[in-house]
Amino acid sequence: MKYGVESAGPEAHRYRLVSRAARSARSIVRVGQRAAFGGAALAVCAGPCSVESREQLETTAAAVAKAGANVLRGGAFKPRTSPYAFAGLGEEGLRYLRDAADRYGLAVVTEVLDPRDVDLVVRYADMLQIGTRNMQNFPLLREVGGAPKPVLLKRGIAATIEEWLMAAEHIVTGGNAQVVLCERGIRGFDPHTRNVLDLAAVPLVQNLTHLPVIVDPSHGTGVRALVAPMTLAAVAAGADGVIVEVHPHPASAYSDGAQSLTPAEFAEAMEGLALVAAAVGRPLPERAAAAA
Amino acid sequence: MKYGVESAGPEAHRYRLVSRAARSARSIVRVGQRAAFGGAALAVCAGPCSVESREQLETTAAAVAKAGANVLRGGAFKPRTSPYAFAGLGEEGLRYLRDAADRYGLAVVTEVLDPRDVDLVVRYADMLQIGTRNMQNFPLLREVGGAPKPVLLKRGIAATIEEWLMAAEHIVTGGNAQVVLCERGIRGFDPHTRNVLDLAAVPLVQNLTHLPVIVDPSHGTGVRALVAPMTLAAVAAGADGVIVEVHPHPASAYSDGAQSLTPAEFAEAMEGLALVAAAVGRPLPERAAAAA
Amino acid sequence: MKYGVESAGPEAHRYRLVSRAARSARSIVRVGQRAAFGGAALAVCAGPCSVESREQLETTAAAVAKAGANVLRGGAFKPRTSPYAFAGLGEEGLRYLRDAADRYGLAVVTEVLDPRDVDLVVRYADMLQIGTRNMQNFPLLREVGGAPKPVLLKRGIAATIEEWLMAAEHIVTGGNAQVVLCERGIRGFDPHTRNVLDLAAVPLVQNLTHLPVIVDPSHGTGVRALVAPMTLAAVAAGADGVIVEVHPHPASAYSDGAQSLTPAEFAEAMEGLALVAAAVGRPLPERAAAAA
Amino acid sequence: MKYGVESAGPEAHRYRLVSRAARSARSIVRVGQRAAFGGAALAVCAGPCSVESREQLETTAAAVAKAGANVLRGGAFKPRTSPYAFAGLGEEGLRYLRDAADRYGLAVVTEVLDPRDVDLVVRYADMLQIGTRNMQNFPLLREVGGAPKPVLLKRGIAATIEEWLMAAEHIVTGGNAQVVLCERGIRGFDPHTRNVLDLAAVPLVQNLTHLPVIVDPSHGTGVRALVAPMTLAAVAAGADGVIVEVHPHPASAYSDGAQSLTPAEFAEAMEGLALVAAAVGRPLPERAAAAA
Secondary structure (H helix, E strand, O other): OOOOOOOOOOHHHOOOOOEOOOOOOOOOEEEOOOEEEOOOOOEEEEEOOEOOOHHHHHHHHHHHHHHOOOEEEOEOOOOOOOOOOOOOOOHHHHHHHHHHHHHOOOEEEEEOOOHHHHHHHHHHOOEEEEOHHHOOOHHHHHHHHOOOOOEEEEOOOOOOHHHHHHHHHHHHHOOOOOEEEEEOOEOOOOOOOOOEOOOOHHHHHHHHEOOOEEEOHHHHHOOHHHHHHHHHHHHHOOOOEEEEEEOOOHHHOOOOHHHOEOHHHHHHHHHHHHHHHHHOOOOOOOOOOOOO | OOOOOOOOOHHHHOOOOOEOOOOOOOOOEEEOOOEEEOOOOOEEEEEOOEOOOHHHHHHHHHHHHHHOOOEEEOEOOOOOOOOOOOOOOOHHHHHHHHHHHHHOOOEEEEEOOOHHHHHHHHHHOOEEEEOHHHOOOHHHHHHHHOOOOOEEEEOOOOOOHHHHHHHHHHHHHOOOOOEEEEEOOEOOOOOOOOOEOOOOHHHHHHHHEOOOEEEOHHHHHOOHHHHHHHHHHHHHOOOOEEEEEEOOOHHHOOOOHHHOEOHHHHHHHHHHHHHHHHHOOOOOOOOOOOOO | OOOOOOOOOOHHHOOOOOEOOOOOOOOOEEEOOOEEEOOOOOEEEEEOOEOOOHHHHHHHHHHHHHHOOOEEEOEOOOOOOOOOOOOOOOHHHHHHHHHHHHHOOOEEEEEOOOHHHHHHHHHHOOEEEEOHHHOOOHHHHHHHHOOOOOEEEEOOOOOOHHHHHHHHHHHHHOOOOOEEEEEOOEOOOOOOOOOEOOOOHHHHHHHHEOOOEEEOHHHHHOOHHHHHHHHHHHHHOOOOEEEEEEOOOHHHOOOOHHHOEOHHHHHHHHHHHHHHHHHOOOOOOOOOOOOO | OOOOOOOOOOHHHOOOOOEOOOOOOOOOEEEOOOEEEOOOOOEEEEEOOEOOOHHHHHHHHHHHHHHOOOEEEOEOOOOOOOOOOOOOOOHHHHHHHHHHHHHOOOEEEEEOOOHHHHHHHHHHOOEEEEOHHHOOOHHHHHHHHOOOOOEEEEOOOOOOHHHHHHHHHHHHHOOOOOEEEEEOOEOOOOOOOOOEOOOOHHHHHHHHEOOOEEEOHHHHHOOHHHHHHHHHHHHHOOOOEEEEEEOOOHHHOOOOHHHOEOHHHHHHHHHHHHHHHHHOOOOOOOOOOOOO
16 A cells, blocks of 8 residues: 655655755845844734724834834735625725835735736735735745745645745745745644644744744734733744734724734733843844834 | 634624525536536546646546546646646646547546636636635635636635635635535545545535535545545445546556556446445436447 | 654564554454454444433343344443543443343443453453543553453544554553454544544555454544434445444433434434445344344 | 534533632642742753663753753653553652652652552652643543642643643542643644644633643654754743753663753753743742752
């Protein structure tokens, strides 16, 4: 009896571009004017799950910039389990993101779902997010592999480490070497949490690849009370940054309210993070000279 | 502490179109001239993982038609973990599929990966397959939701039943009610098999939805010796059909050789299947009057 | 970086006694006067989760014997997640089991939890069940390895195939070669079912070992409506038997009511099973000349 | 269709003794003369997987005490997948543990597998470990529930949070309230690591129960290079301590060599831990006035 591994041959399964063998120095991926992933300083991305309104974005951007984030996150195109759930504001949402980020000295990371939207998102965003559901959407990987902006590649919900790194390899073979990996939790069996945050994947992946890796404790747990402790744990494990959902009014958020921090909770988490980051020799992002 | 379910609200999470409540009679999805999914007779799809050559297709189509299959499967656009693995012949592969199927009285099911390829695939195929990696590729679901051909929706590798049925709902809300579900194994922890074939999902889903459901024992196990027993088990569990990988020379297949049956093994499996199908009151497909 | 496999050495990880290499013919394990596991005929074990009363046992034994079962199951020592749940009648329950089984010509299988209870259970039962929580309870395995009765070894809730077969090897090295394996579902992520019934493990294990293997569709699904289809599927996949929970009044069962069949549902499932069993060349157990 | 939850009733599934509702203050569990779990200071347990010789224990105890551990771990009774692997030195191993611990001012934690061995282990150890395979070995839980020593309760390899806390409840109902929980990794699908270390379980469990919780990064990853980062991450997540495998010569360890740190690696990890612990306001254990 033979077992079911793919018959592509060992050569096909070697990481040619993303491995430590291919490049021994760790990559630094610069995003926008000031953010960088993979250097000494951490990257801190924060913002709402969905872009809901101009006002929501402005409030959130002001708060997260003040608390020390350097990248604004927010979804204008939302992948939603149900076809009846809010699916995002589209280009209007991209505009709100760009404007709010610019006002507060932040870079913008936002998800692109459709290969036909890559050009549009490139016009507004500093970094293109490939979500967990699209980690092996190869036409989309090919498209962002040809885009002039860095890519944040989330791990698929049950992706092996090999599948994840090979997805990165798909992008890099397209010519875009500016890839940052994001651990965001894998499917688990316990109903208390939305996913199982696999923090050991951080140092594991750093042993295998030169790409930066960050952590999403919001999707990784799905539970507000767990976000701050897992943010600290991520950085203690060696993550190059975090991406955290922050919403001015989580209870009325269009999506992911249960896992979103308020601005005050985020600011408090950042204070704790500063101490842990210092303990592992990683400064927080420089505060934006800020704005408005 | 609140736990992390999506905040879309209960209404958003109701199946409006695919549930038994929406339609109490089981749906029958007709594919091509003679195949049907969800009626009394089973649907049997067979063929290679990848379309590799005209000759390979002709040989396989002849063999599977003779053994009792009524749908020819084969990939012209292949999603591959590694960017260095064979990714399919594209339109040339679609032509080989169409020609071989027509010669032997079979319908064609083949995967579409890119929303921009849906029109092309529609021209050649009788049924559009959405693969496991694309179960929540919403732009693609939207595109096939507007296509004039039935859709075979594979379950995502770690998809919950709700996510799977909601993906079907995405297609049906687009106007295309001709959806067949396919259980193809979920991610597991044992290295002996490629996936864990979740056969209980078959009667479970039949309790929840009116859509037909078939089983893929090839990807579901990844191990040739397990394909025939799981084919029989699938039908005993109530599946409306099966989809099986068959290759004239598995050892030299471009992909999935370890789980492909030879034509002789497939013919033997079909003999066993005929007996089990009769035991649960499900006839095999009528033999094509055939051809050539 | 080295990965975390046990350093016991390859020799330690070879199955010396339970493998097909050690014994090419399939083992037949005889239980009580008439039941056998691993021969041409199937073994059918049925009965309540917990032994609750003499009357409950008599009613159930009569019904399952009439429907074609040849082994009575029932728990006198119950492993329960909560310390506040009903934990079984102990020796009194064993007596009820023995009496009811004798009256209706059935053998008895029942769980033993504590190595200090093995002698007691041996006096009443024909077969000792090691439950899923105790698959790697090595002192208990050692004890039943020295007992004069066959053992039903359930798979651990997340046990690999290797761990399961090695647990059998633990018993057989103790001198008791009368071991039957039981697939009963592994932990999964979907809330609709209690476990994921891994039916492909049946033919897989039959390729690796000479021991008989049966299936528990009751714990494997946790859902009454799925028990009958999965019973049929198990036998179609090649299982040497099944073990099914049957309770005269599931709604008031002390445990596992949601997955227990009524006697009428069980009789109907057995009718379906007879047809599928015949289709794969496996007769049902001979009806007991019966009783009372 | 009804789904398969246990029918024990809601009352049975309430934590009466281990919940935050039962006791709002966090419990402090004192072990031996100086160690405490759940207070401000961390507990650090370290030592070999298996006790192999007096010399091995003395060397390891000296090294881990010097590096800052306050509890010596080591297995005298070893649960092993294979019956042909080294299963421990038994009472001789317990003596080596006790002697080495006393010489270096450490407490002793060691696993007990068999309810009949509890009295023996109590004579040598300061803390009784219930291993992952025995988390639901209820006769053993009952026995340690009556023992006069604290218990370290490891999480089962696929245990839900509820099952884990209910196992603790089983012990506490027996009269022994001195229970410490230990997250040690759950079964996962990626072959790079032995388990998936579920660090979010730490703050989650601290929200649900007053019991202390520590983390085992050695079993949790199975990979030496991941142990130090996950030790730091555990404490950043709020763990009350860690338990780490340390062996003077991992390459020749009888068990778990691939995940054992050398004494030098452990000392380095402790230096990093001191910084992170300080960042989250948790002092390391006081150094033993030491010895010899």
